[in-house]
Amino acid sequence: MYAKVIVDVPAKQTNRAFDYEVPASLSKWVEVGSRVGVPFGPRVLQGFVVELHEETQVDATRIKPIQNVLDLVPPLTEELVSLGRWVSRMYLCHEVTALQAMLPAALKAKYERAIGVGEESGEQSLLDMSDLQEIVSFVKSKGSVSMDALMERFASDGALIKQLLSAGILTEVQVVKDRMNTKKALTVFPPAGGSGLEEALAELPARANKQQDVLRYLMEHPHAIRLTELMETVEVGASTVKSLADRGWIELREVEVMRDPYAGRAFTRTKPLPLTEEQSRVFAEIRDAVAEERNEVFLLHGVTGSGKTEVYLQSIQQCLDMDKEAIVLVPEISLTPQMVERFKGRFGDLVAVLHSRLSNGERYDEWRKIMRKQVKVVIGARSAIFAPFTRIGLIIIDEEHESSYKQEESPKYHTRDVAVQRAKQQNAVVVLGSATPSLESIEKTRRRRDREKPPFRLLTMRERVASRPMPPVAIVDMREELKNGNRSMFSRSLYKAIEDRLQKKEQIVLLLNRRGYATFVMCRTCGFVSQCPHCDISLTYHQSSRMLRCHYCGYAEREVTQCPSCQSEHIRHFGTGTQRVEEELSKIFPGIRVIRMDVDTTTEKGSHEKWLTMFREKQADVLLGTQMVAKGLDFPDVTLVGVIAADTVLNLPDFRSAERTFQLLTQVAGRAGRHEKQGEVFVQTYTPEHYSVQYASQHDYIAFANHELDIRANLGYPPYQRLILVTFSHEQVPLLVRSAEAFVTRLKEIAFTYQAQQVDLFTNTLSADQSFQMDVLGPVASPISRIKDRYRFQCVVKYRGEDQAAEIVAKAVAWFEERSAKEKLLISVDVDPQYLM
Ligand SMILES: Nc1ncnc2c1ncn2[C@@H]1O[C@H](COP(=O)(O)OP(=O)(O)OP(=O)(O)O)[C@@H](O)[C@H]1O
Numbered sequence: 001m002y003a004k005v006i007v008d009v010p011a012k013q014t015n016r017a018f019d020y021e022v023p024a025s026l027s028k029w030v031e032v033g034s035r036v037g038v039p040f041g042p043r044v045l046q047g048f049v050v051e052l053h054e055e056t057q058v059d060a061t062r063i064k065p066i067q068n069v070l071d072l073v074p075p076l077t078e079e080l081v082s083l084g085r086w087v088s089r090m091y092l093c094h095e096v097t098a099l100q101a102m103l104p105a106a107l108k109a110k111y112e113r114a115i116g117v118g119e120e121s122g123e124q125s126l127l128d129m130s131d132l133q134e135i136v137s138f139v140k141s142k143g144s145v146s147m148d149a150l151m152e153r154f155a156s157d158g159a160l161i162k163q164l165l166s167a168g169i170l171t172e173v174q175v176v177k178d179r180m181n182t183k184k185a186l187t188v189f190p191p192a193g194g195s196g197l198e199e200a201l202a203e204l205p206a207r208a209n210k211q212q213d214v215l216r217y218l219m220e221h222p223h224a225i226r227l228t229e230l231m232e233t234v235e236v237g238a239s240t241v242k243s244l245a246d247r248g249w250i251e252l253r254e255v256e257v258m259r260d261p262y263a264g265r266a267f268t269r270t271k272p273l274p275l276t277e278e279q280s281r282v283f284a285e286i287r288d289a290v291a292e293e294r295n296e297v298f299l300l301h302g303v304t305g306s307g308k309t310e311v312y313l314q315s316i317q318q319c320l321d322m323d324k325e326a327i328v329l330v331p332e333i334s335l336t337p338q339m340v341e342r343f344k345g346r347f348g349d350l351v352a353v354l355h356s357r358l359s360n361g362e363r364y365d366e367w368r369k370i371m372r373k374q375v376k377v378v379i380g381a382r383s384a385i386f387a388p389f390t391r392i393g394l395i396i397i398d399e400e401h402e403s404s405y406k407q408e409e410s411p412k413y414h415t416r417d418v419a420v421q422r423a424k425q426q427n428a429v430v431v432l433g434s435a436t437p438s439l440e441s442i443e444k445t446r447r448r449r450d451r452e453k454p455p456f457r458l459l460t461m462r463e464r465v466a467s468r469p470m471p472p473v474a475i476v477d478m479r480e481e482l483k484n485g486n487r488s489m490f491s492r493s494l495y496k497a498i499e500d501r502l503q504k505k506e507q508i509v510l511l512l513n514r515r516g517y518a519t520f521v522m523c524r525t526c527g528f529v530s531q532c533p534h535c536d537i538s539l540t541y542h543q544s545s546r547m548l549r550c551h552y553c554g555y556a557e558r559e560v561t562q563c564p565s566c567q568s569e570h571i572r573h574f575g576t577g578t579q580r581v582e583e584e585l586s587k588i589f590p591g592i593r594v595i596r597m598d599v600d601t602t603t604e605k606g607s608h609e610k611w612l613t614m615f616r617e618k619q620a621d622v623l624l625g626t627q628m629v630a631k632g633l634d635f636p637d638v639t640l641v642g643v644i645a646a647d648t649v650l651n652l653p654d655f656r657s658a659e660r661t662f663q664l665l666t667q668v669a670g671r672a673g674r675h676e677k678q679g680e681v682f683v684q685t686y687t688p689e690h691y692s693v694q695y696a697s698q699h700d701y702i703a704f705a706n707h708e709l710d711i712r713a714n715l716g717y718p719p720y721q722r723l724i725l726v727t728f729s730h731e732q733v734p735l736l737v738r739s740a741e742a743f744v745t746r747l748k749e750i751a752f753t754y755q756a757q758q759v760d761l762f763t764n765t766l767s768a769d770q771s772f773q774m775d776v777l778g779p780v781a782s783p784i785s786r787i788k789d790r791y792r793f794q795c796v797v798k799y800r801g802e803d804q805a806a807e808i809v810a811k812a813v814a815w816f817e818e819r820s821a822k823e824k825l826l827i828s829v830d831v832d833p834q835y836l837m
Pocket residue numbers: 273274275276279302303304305306307308309310434435465631632633634670674
């Protein structure tokens with residue numbers, strides 16, 4: 001048998017699968033999706049088996065055998081392997097990168113250097129020396145050993161080993177190892193049914209009362225128990241238990257245990273709530289689609305607090321009733337205990353949780369629960385879309401508009417699109433939920449002239465649960481405040497509202513968009529701003545460490561007290577925006593209890609959860625933070641939401657900034673008055689007339705979407721045209737510019753040829769795919785024009801039509817890579833970019 005293997009070579013030939021022979025000894029284990037170690041040139045590399053065949057085209061003398069298999073059960077299914085191929089075509093990444101992204105980090109290959117027996121017989125005369133012979137036969141017996149192990153075994157023979165290496169009798173080899181480690185725990189096994197323990201007890205001397213306690217406990221509880229647990233329960237030391245094991249009365253051995261990130265947490269079981277009318281209508285549609293195993297995509301547009309989560313939960317139940325599996329994706333940031341609790345509370349141990357705050361080991365164990373079918377539901381961030389389920393009935397993406405669903409590094413996939421593709425492969429239902437759906441998704445629910453039927457179906461929930469009203473939103477014009485002599489960052493109305501809530505002991509959420517806020521150091525005399533010497537970006541000031549840091553390359557320097565440019569001492573340190581708000585709050589409202597949540601306060605593991613729990617327990621009056629306070633939170637006592645400055649996102653030079661502003665304002669406003677108490681929202685802004693602010697204050701998503709879609713259509717932006725961002729970088733500008741220009745020229749040629757092929761020669765009209773059309777903008781310098789001493793240029797490919805563009809760009813990229821390999825020019829491609837940086 002022969003296997004096609006995608007090998008983990010960091011060069012461009014990775015997209016080709018190589019043929020290897022499957023040795024008879026391994027044939028039982030090698031399957032599509034297996035990870036294998038294969039010889040590749042002088043090295044052994046990890047690869048993934050993507051196909052198996054009886055025959056091969058490769059010359060029998062040249063074909064090499066697979067060396068080892070890393071898993072007893074392949075970690076990837078055939079379905080995931082083909083999804084990987086789709087990801088690599090769609091997002092122009094190497095197939096191996098796509099496959100690797102599907103696995104937990106613990107399964108990423110690790111290469112270890114080791115010593116093996118060389119192919120060349122070398123100076124065999126050396127082998128006459130018996131010392132040398134001993135070393136060689138030791139290595140031979142092991143296949144390969146690490147240098148350390150060899151040195152340890154033959155401690156005094158360093159020189160001899162060197163000699164053998166230089167003669168080629170021994171040689172350095174590479175072995176593929178797993179990074180994974182399973183956790184083991186010493187476990188006590190009493191004999192079956194506790195038989196024989198009574199006799200043992202009788203044999204013990206009277207003063208061995210600790211040992212007696214253990215035996216008595218085990219007689220009453222004759223099951224396996226973890227050593228640590230036994231020690232705690234019976235209050236004995238390990239040696240006591242070990243001595244019993246030594247006498248053969250009980251067995252003590254290591255067994256593998258699963259690390260459970262939620263161990264010891266009791267989740268209160270919840271029952272399905274009786275649905276509201278709107279919820280039932282929407283649920284019925286989803287349930288029917290799941291029951292009939294229809295491959296359908298629903299866009300669930302439900303206002304904040306309309307009870308989308310309950311609809312998700314009951315839809316999943318339908319899935320479980322059919323013995324099928326469900327994937328629930330939420331943005332990383334809203335994977336709070338609150339969210340996890342709602343799923344664990346309903347489905348208990350059937351739920352696995354995957355997110356980046358788990359340790360590698362914990363994540364690996366959660367993933368193995370999925371592999372072993374111990375769970376039926378996985379809730380997780382982005383990469384959980386690749387959960388190795390085989391009977392998926394339903395995929396839910398909550399807050400589907402979130403830009404964090406797009407992965408920023410390769411593979412630069414969009415989770416939403418991968419979900420739709422995966423559902424197609426498994427014939428599953430997709431539910432995309434949001435109070436502010438992305439324009440891409442809402443557009444897909446609409447009929448277009450060239451479409452028979454819209455690809456997505458829209459489901460709407462207009463009302464909050466229990467007819468709770470949407471909170472009134474007041475827009476506060478900060479220009480007026482200034483005119484009236486108020487220089488504070490709080491308008492008079494927001495100030496009064498805060499004062500009022502403090503008196504009533506109700507809670508407040510304050511949002512400050514960090515982006516666009518000053519976090520840099522500036523000289524007030526000459527305007528000098530500290531910049532990174534390697535990147536074209538200002539350094540960020542970190543108040544806690546009093547350091548200036550570059551967010552792109554990690555460069556750091558001490559804060560300056562004197563301007564390097566004009567020697568003035570009027571240096572202003574702008575701390576993070578939230579720090580300033582916090583300071584001002586305590587100045588105006590002495591004694592106010594503020595929890596601040598931003599990148600600075602949430603880096604520590606578990607800190608995010610800690611702050612939210614404190615806030616829920618009413619240990620604070622105000623939750624102040626960046627975007628992370630805007631999403632998914634559900635606190636009954638929050639009756640006031642204030643947005644310090646709505647404009648910060650609006651001012652960014654990005655065609656999505658109006659959409660992002662609308663989403664953010666709507667989401668944060670949605671945190672107010674979700675329970676019995678009525679809520680109220682204040683939005684402070686310098687551009688009160690802007691349509692995104694206006695529509696957000698009216699809670700009118702549809703009007704906003706229509707307005708914005710018109711603009712996008714006129715400007716030819718997504719969702720009407722799609723974008724591919726191509727970025728080039730090099731240390732020298734002239735070469736960079738020339739190469740980028742050459743790329744653009746080549747790309748246009750390829751596109752032209754492609755379009756010409758579409759022309760029907762008989763009628764001289766465009767045939768099959770008339771709608772395909774492609775423009776290339778640029779090359780121009782990137783907004784961040786230098787990172788890590790490399791200059792950056794970019795071009796934007798704008799196209800209409802479906803996936804041919806990726807194919808065309810792929811051709812141009814291949815051409816470029818071949819041509820510029822020597823020059824160390826880097827090119828990177830981002831299909832459907834979220835930011836044009
Ligand atoms: N059928 C129901 N009966 C009673 N209470 C409900 C029902 N459905 C949901 N709720 C409650 O209403 C509140 C809002 O529901 P949920 O958090 O699911 O809304 P959501 O649509 O997900 O909101 P958001 O988009 O703002 O996160 C929650 O406290 C939830 O427990």
